[in-house]
Amino acid sequence: MIKWLLVIGVVAAVYYMFIKKKDSVSGASANTCKKDPQSKTDEAVEEMVECSKCGVYVEIDEAILSNGKYYCSKECLKG
Ligand SMILES: [Zn+2]
Incomplete structure (x- = not known):
C-alpha cells in the first residue's frame, strides 16, 4: 500500500514539474497565450x-x- 502511494507521489511530482516547466516556457514567450486562445x-x-x-x-x-x-x-x- 505504501509502495503504491510512493509511486503515485513520484508520478504526481514528475507530472507537476512537467506542467510547471511547460507553463513557464509558454509564459516566457507570450504571457497572453495561455489565457487567450485567440492569440493564434x-x-x-x-x-x-x-x-x-x-x-x-x-x-x-x-x-x-x-x-x-x-x-x-x-x-x-x-x-
Ligand atoms: Zn512598393
Whole structure:
C-alpha cells in the first residue's frame, strides 16, 4: 500500500514539474497565450502582401490598399 502511494507521489511530482516547466516556457514567450486562445488568430492577421509596384512584401496592416491592389508605400501608390 505504501509502495503504491510512493509511486503515485513520484508520478504526481514528475507530472507537476512537467506542467510547471511547460507553463513557464509558454509564459516566457507570450504571457497572453495561455489565457487567450485567440492569440493564434492574431499571428494569422499579420499576413504579408506583395506590393503591386515594386514587389516588396509588407504586413497587411501597413500596406496601402487601392483598387484591389496592395502597395508598400505612397510612393508606389503614386507611381
Ligand atoms: Zn512598393
